[in-house]
Amino acid sequence: MSTASAPTQTQDTAPITGAExxxxxxxxxxxxxxxxxxxxxxxxIYDALFQQNALRHILVRAEAGAVHAxxxxxxxxxxxxxxxxxxxxxxxxxxxxxxxxxMDSIPIVCLTGQVPTHLIGNDAxxxxxxxxITRPATKHNYLVKDIKxxxxxxxxAFHVARSGRPGPVVVDLPKDILMGKTAYTPAPETKHPSxxxxxxxxxxxxxxxxxxxxKAKKPILYTGGGIVNSxxxxxxxxxxxxxxxxxxxxxxxxxxxxxxAADPLFLGMLxxxxxxxxxxxxxxxxxxxxIGARFDDRVTGRLNAFSPNSRKIHAxxxxxxxxxxxxVDIPVVGDAGNVLRAMIAxxxxxxxEGAKPDKKAxxxxxxxxxxxxxxxxxxxxxxTDIIKPQYALERLQAITAARDDVFITTEVGQxxxxxxxxxxxxxxxxxxxxxxxxxxGYGLPAAMGVQIAHPDALVVDVAGEASTLMNIQExxxxxxxxxxxxxxxxxxxxxxxxxxxxxxLHGSRYSESYMDSLPDFVKLAEAFGCVGLRAxxxxxxDAVINEMIAVKRPVVVDMCVDQKENCFPMIxxxxxxxxxxxxxxxxxxxxxxxxGPISEEGMVLV
Amino acid sequence: xxxxxxxxxxxxxxxxxxxxxxxxRVVGLFSGRGYNIESLTVAETDADKxxxxxxxxxxxxxxxxxxIKAQLDRLVPVHRVSDLTQEGPHVARELALVKVxxxxxxxxxxxxxxxxxxxxxxxxxxxxxxxEITGSGEKINAFIELMAPLGLAEVSRTGIVAIARGxxxx
Numbered sequence: 001m002s003t004a005s006a007p008t009q010t011q012d013t014a015p016i017t018g019a020e021x022x023x024x025x026x027x028x029x030x031x032x033x034x035x036x037x038x039x040x041x042x043x044x045i046y047d048a049l050f051q052q053n054a055l056r057h058i059l060v061r062a063e064a065g066a067v068h069a070x071x072x073x074x075x076x077x078x079x080x081x082x083x084x085x086x087x088x089x090x091x092x093x094x095x096x097x098x099x100x101x102x103m104d105s106i107p108i109v110c111l112t113g114q115v116p117t118h119l120i121g122n123d124a125x126x127x128x129x130x131x132x133i134t135r136p137a138t139k140h141n142y143l144v145k146d147i148k149x150x151x152x153x154x155x156x157a158f159h160v161a162r163s164g165r166p167g168p169v170v171v172d173l174p175k176d177i178l179m180g181k182t183a184y185t186p187a188p189e190t191k192h193p194s195x196x197x198x199x200x201x202x203x204x205x206x207x208x209x210x211x212x213x214x215k216a217k218k219p220i221l222y223t224g225g226g227i228v229n230s231x232x233x234x235x236x237x238x239x240x241x242x243x244x245x246x247x248x249x250x251x252x253x254x255x256x257x258x259x260x261a262a263d264p265l266f267l268g269m270l271x272x273x274x275x276x277x278x279x280x281x282x283x284x285x286x287x288x289x290x291i292g293a294r295f296d297d298r299v300t301g302r303l304n305a306f307s308p309n310s311r312k313i314h315a316x317x318x319x320x321x322x323x324x325x326x327x328v329d330i331p332v333v334g335d336a337g338n339v340l341r342a343m344i345a346x347x348x349x350x351x352x353e354g355a356k357p358d359k360k361a362x363x364x365x366x367x368x369x370x371x372x373x374x375x376x377x378x379x380x381x382x383x384t385d386i387i388k389p390q391y392a393l394e395r396l397q398a399i400t401a402a403r404d405d406v407f408i409t410t411e412v413g414q415x416x417x418x419x420x421x422x423x424x425x426x427x428x429x430x431x432x433x434x435x436x437x438x439x440x441g442y443g444l445p446a447a448m449g450v451q452i453a454h455p456d457a458l459v460v461d462v463a464g465e466a467s468t469l470m471n472i473q474e475x476x477x478x479x480x481x482x483x484x485x486x487x488x489x490x491x492x493x494x495x496x497x498x499x500x501x502x503x504x505l506h507g508s509r510y511s512e513s514y515m516d517s518l519p520d521f522v523k524l525a526e527a528f529g530c531v532g533l534r535a536x537x538x539x540x541x542d543a544v545i546n547e548m549i550a551v552k553r554p555v556v557v558d559m560c561v562d563q564k565e566n567c568f569p570m571i572x573x574x575x576x577x578x579x580x581x582x583x584x585x586x587x588x589x590x591x592x593x594x595x596g597p598i599s600e601e602g603m604v605l606v
Numbered sequence: 607x608x609x610x611x612x613x614x615x616x617x618x619x620x621x622x623x624x625x626x627x628x629x630x631r632v633v634g635l636f637s638g639r640g641y642n643i644e645s646l647t648v649a650e651t652d653a654d655k656x657x658x659x660x661x662x663x664x665x666x667x668x669x670x671x672x673x674i675k676a677q678l679d680r681l682v683p684v685h686r687v688s689d690l691t692q693e694g695p696h697v698a699r700e701l702a703l704v705k706v707x708x709x710x711x712x713x714x715x716x717x718x719x720x721x722x723x724x725x726x727x728x729x730x731x732x733x734x735x736x737x738e739i740t741g742s743g744e745k746i747n748a749f750i751e752l753m754a755p756l757g758l759a760e761v762s763r764t765g766i767v768a769i770a771r772g773x774x775x776x
Contacts, residue, residue, distance in 0.1 A: 135631060136638050140682040143626070160682055194623060194685040320676035323669055 015181040018147050019044035022111065022173065024184050025154035027054045031082050033073060033452055034058070035066040039086020040126060041113025044178035058452060058481060061473035063090050065445035067097020067168075068471065071106045072449030075432050076407055078231055080161050081449065083110040088126030091133070091172075096439055098137040098168045103436025104254060105229055107166035109157050110138075116176040117145055130172045139167030147180040155187035164197025165318040166229055197317060201334030201342055209289070209313045209330045210346040216287035217361035219247045222270070225254030225435070226292015226317060226336040228428045234337030235428045238291065239263070241344050246362055248369055250278040252293045254435045257425035267369065271299040272571050273417040276377035276580060279569075281369055282307050283577035290314045292336040295325040296436070305576030315339040377569045378421050379585045387538050389415065389490045389561040393422040393462065395541050396488065399549070405457040406430065407450045411443040411467025414496035414567045419462040441470025444487060448474055451483040458486070458549060465491040465518055465558075475528040478554045486548050487530075487556045489521060492563045500566045525556035534558040574604075611667045615644070616691040617698055617768045618675065619776060623683035624650045624658040631681055632660060641666060641674050645700075645743075645765030657685065661767050688776050690768050698768035702746045703728075704737045708757025716756040723749045734759070 016024070022045055026034070035058045038046045049057055060066040063085045070081025081101075085094050091112040101108045115124040131143045140160050142153045153171060161169040213219060221242060227234045235258045242249050242265045249259045250270040259266045268275035270282055282288065288310045293299065295314075300306040306326060314322050315332040322331040332339055351357070380390045400406045401424070408423050409432040410416040416433055425431050432450060434442040447461040461468075468489055478485050490496075498513040522532030531551050535544040541559070548555045568583035622628050629648055636643050644663040651659040664674060671689075679687045690696040704725070706716045713735075720727060720737050723745070729736035739749050743766060750761055770776070 131627060132630070135627070135634055145626075192682075195682045318680065320673060320680050322676075323672055327669065 013183045015183055017044065017048065018150055018173070018178040018180050018182075019048040021147075021150050021182070021184045022154060022178070023048050023052060023055060025151060026082065028186060029155065029158040030079070032056060034082045034084050035060055035069045035073070035449065036084030037063050037066060037086065037090060039090050039113060041087035041115060041175045042084060042090075042111075042173070042178070044175065045084060045111070045113075045173075057084070058448075059477065060445070061476050062471065063093035064097055064441065065448070065471050065474040065477065067094050067101065067108065067110065068439070068442050068445035069449035069452070069474070070108050070110075071097065071101050071104075071442075072409060072432050072446030073453045074106050074108060074449075075228070075446075076429050076450040077453045078429065080107040080109055080158055083108060085110065085112055086126065087113040087115055087130070088128045090126075091128055091130040091170075095133060095137050096437075098134055098170065100434050100437040100439045100442065101168040102137060102139060104434065105166050105225060106168070107161040108168040109161050110168060110170045112170055112172050113178075114143070114172045114174040117174045118176070120174065130170065134170045137168070138170050139165075141170035141172065143172040144174065144177050147177050147182045150177060150182070151185040152188065156192065159187075159192065160195060164195075164199070165226075165321075198319075198333050199317065199335040199338055201315065201332050201339045203342070205330060205332040206339070206342045206346050209315075209332055210343055210350060212287050212311050212313060212330065213245065213247075213289060213343070213347065214350050214355045214357050216247075217358050218284060218286040218365045219245070219362070220281050220285040220288055221247050221249045222252075222282065222288055222290045222293055223249060223255045223258050224252040224291070224293025226315075227255055227258040227340075230292070230335050230337035232428055234258070234335075234340060237337055237340035237344060241340050241347070244344060244347060245357065246359075246366075247289070248281055248366070250274070250282065252296070252299055252435070253420055253433060255293060256420060256431045257428040260426040261424035262426060267373075269420050271296075272301070273421065273567055273569065274299075274571075275421075276375050276569055276582065277369055277372040279571065279577040279580060280372045284368070285310045288312045290316075290328070291339060292316060294321045297325070300325060301571045301579075302574055302576045305578075307577070375582070375586065377580075377582055377586070380565070380568075380583055381585055383538060383562070385538055387535060387541060387559060387561045389418055389492070389559075389565055390422060391538065392488075392490060392535075392541055392559045392561060393418050396460070396462075396545055397423050399542065399545050400458060400460075403458060405454070407432070407447075407454060407457055407459045409433065409443040409446040409450060409459070409461045411461070411463045411470075412438045412440045413464045413467060413498075414492075414500060414565075415462055415464045415467075415490045417497075417567045418490070423462070440467040442467075444468060444471050444485075445474045445477075447485045447487070448478050448483055451478075451485050452481070455483075459484075460486045460488050463487055463489045464496060465489050465493065465521070466495045466515060469519075472524070475525070475530055475554065475556070479529040483554060484552050485554050487554075488548070488559065489557060490559050490561050491518075491521065492561050492565070493518060494563060496565075497567070503566065504572070521556055521558035525554075530554040530556050532556050532558065534560065536560045611669065613665050613667060614671060614691075615663065615665045616671050616689055617696065617766060618662050618664065618678070619688045619690055619768060620660040620662065620678055621685040621688075621776060622658050622660060622681075623685070624656045625683055628658065628683050629660075631683070632662070632678065635677055635681070636662075636664070636674075639673075639677065641670065647765040647767050661765070663766050686776060688770075690770055693770065694774065695771040696768050697771060698742060698766050699740055700743050700746055700764055700766050701738065701740045702750070702761060702763040704739060704750060704753055704758065705734060705760040706737065706753050706757045707734045707759045709733060712756045716753060719749070719752050719756070725749060
């Protein structure tokens with residue numbers, strides 16, 4: 001990136017075009033890659049891109065793919081992902097990805113073309129009210145109507161996207177602005193007048209929190225994606241705090257990897273398909289320390305039965321996340337890493353001053369947790385012939401366990417939950433999944449973005465056949481840029497999670513959840529120029545996984561798995577943490593067919 | 607657990623950048639998250655700094671009110687959010703224009719009541735008055751109620767504007 005160095009930071013007074021200003025701002029903001037798709041309104045930017053070498057443009061096959069790719073890139077690197085699309089349909093196709101990034105707090109800057117300012121509001125060709133449509137889909141958005149504001153808006157967009165609780169920002173760029181000329185201005189040194197997210201926690205709140213923690217008899221650390229967003233140092237601080245205190249740790253779907261899965265203090269994921277031990281520890285704890293998670297409904301289950309006997313500490317960088325779903329006793333506003341470091345310092349100070357955490361109580365709490373662990377809630381009925389989806393993932397985990405460069409993305413559904421349960425993450429930024437919005441079609445383009453950022457890593461999209469088809473066109477992008485992405489399809493020919501809910505809640509009436517006429521994924525892979533592999537029997541699984549990894553090219557694996565397997569454990573909608581359904585192998589869990597505990601009330605929930 | 611607390615009414619002042627779309631952001635936030643708006647007023651209050659002041663009257667449980675304030679504060683162009691109801695005494699006023707069409711005794715009575723309420727007739731024809739009345743929402747409601755049998759024809763109200771009492775500044 002030597003081209004991006006010396007001259008760019010200097011105040012250059014010579015007028016340049018709006019398109020050149022956009023690119024210059026991107027380079028100044030440290031951008032290296034843009035995911036995009038051209039069109040009439042953004043042609044000036046594409047023309048400027050053609051004449052430079054500092055920025056790499058990845059040509060996706062549909063705008064939806066561009067945003068997910070940028071999300072994968074952002075989440076695996078901690079940098080801002082950048083998207084460039086045209087006006088009208090270009091922008092509207094990007095909306096799902098923007099909401100996805102909003103829900104999961106992923107920093108994205110999405111540049112959208114717009115019709116020239118004098119045509120705005122006239123229903124011009126490929127015009128859409130992009131700022132109107134994306135207002136609730138973004139953290140913030142801008143329409144640049146005066147080229148004099150362009151540099152400032154570009155820099156501000158990056159600042160807003162990456163600071164505080166990160167999120168997507170749209171900059172809508174009318175074509176006449178891109179073609180006009182003015183001087184470029186570098187990023188301002190001054191603070192933003194109204195946007196000032198709080199990152200340093202209030203020491204009094206930390207003191208109150210540690211007061212509770214020191215006295216805890218049955219504590220838990222409930223960790224989330226906020227720790228990932230804070231950066232790898234925050235994960236290190238979490239590990240230190242956990243070992244300093246001896247507290248058990250659970251994590252949300254978005255937080256997987258912040259605590260190494262191999263750490264004995266880690267109880268696995270919590271929530272609807274979380275582990276028995278994590279959920280019961282949450283239910284029975286007396287002090288809950290939430291760091292960077294948001295009490296999502298997938299985590300809490302029935303609110304009035306959620307962890308009924310605990311005092312709750314909630315640290316979040318976004319004050320609006322606190323007391324939104326669950327009333328907490330001690331709110332702490334701040335960046336997760338800063339909060340964790342402050343808690344460590346305060347804990348050490350207390351202990352040095354003679355505070356004595358109740359080690360005996362903690363030991364018996366751990367005894368209790370171990371009995372829950374022994375329930376082995378992820379056990380499933382083994383097979384000797386048919387491939388169980390859990391088995392396929394267990395093998396993928398086992399075969400890749402020794403590597404330090406494995407990145408997993410997922411689509412949405414059963415396979416996503418199984419991946420969360422069976423893939424073991426030892427580091428943050430290694431797990432990319434659509435948590436909040438639950439966007440089918442996320443994983444394939446996200447994997448593409450991850451691979452762009454980590455060209456030599458093993459990037460696997462754990463997928464279902466239905467989700468994969470939603471953005472299958474991106475295989476073409478993957479081949480064009482020679483990205484050795486592995487698409488690992490657990491093919492059960494059903495929308496598995498829909499089928500599971502229909503079985504459990506709707507009398508096994510499988511309304512429209514079975515897909516006939518699915519493509520032959522091996523031939524499909526070959527048609528795109530990828531390698532296609534298939535396993536239909538248990539004995540073929542290892543060989544297929546090994547070959548998938550050995551081939552230094554994009555691979556699509558068609559793993560033909562048990563069509564009727566359900567994902568357990570499961571907290572049915574509207575149930576409490578201690579009302580989990582365990583799988584059919586659990587001796588006390590009944591059939592696992594869930595005839596019992598789902599209430600009318602629960603059925604209304606999703 | 608969270609439904610238990612009673613519904614409260616709050617007057618919230620929001621200082622924002624006067625830029626296109628800001629009102630849509632605020633209104634969209636309320637509609638998108640299902641919060642109530644009882645009244646909302648907005649106008650530029652500082653032309654040099656391009657600041658507008660929004661006064662919104664809303665209602666909800668304690669938890670919802672806290673959410674509303676946090677969500678407003680999170681918007682990038684929002685400078686400050688001030689809960690006037692919570693933060694101490696404040697004055698709140700609304701202006702209404704009330705058109706009354708009537709003849710004879712009703713007309714005389716309307717004028718007499720307007721006088722009691724210190725409403726001004728700012729337009730008058732042989733058959734109609736337009737009254738301007740300022741005061742609390744309750745006062746305006748009372749005035750309108752009294753005008754109903756006296757030929758009330760049309761009402762236009764500004765919604766509440768409010769400011770803290772004393773030396774306290776936002």
